[in-house]
Amino acid sequence: MKQEHPGLFANPTIGGIQIVEKPSDMEAAEQTGAEHLLAKGLTSQWARLGLLYENEAFRVVRDPVRFPGGRLGIYFRILMKEQMMPGSVVLAVYQERVI
Structure with missing residues (x-):
């Protein structure tokens, strides 16, 4: 899943819960x-760790993480399938303004 959707495994640049890879x-x-x-x-x-459950709408994963205080542990995430699908957005413009 990480190869297909690397953005779902990106860590924040400062603080927060970090997914560990080592x-x-x-x-x-x-x-x-x-x-x-x-x-x-x-x-x-x-x-x-890993994929725990999947259906047509979402996936449940358990990640190995480092919490802000430095402690290692596990953390659940629910990933909606829409987050994993490419998409596009169309913005309507009228008189040079997005409406």
Whole structure:
């Protein structure tokens, strides 16, 4: 999915939650997520990274991330299919003004 839609995986230039790509960071993020879930009495299987669910309208993904404080972990995103499709926009202009 990243090769098809690289913009969906772009990190903010300053601050924010960063998607990690280094394999050792990805493994550490998944492990930290699993430990966090186990501490809450939940299954560690919910820490699995990648595409979790897809239907005709959206995809649910779990990313390995670094939070603003530096902690590694996991983060869910819901990606609407419209975000992944090329498109175009037409702006109406009348008397040299966009209406």
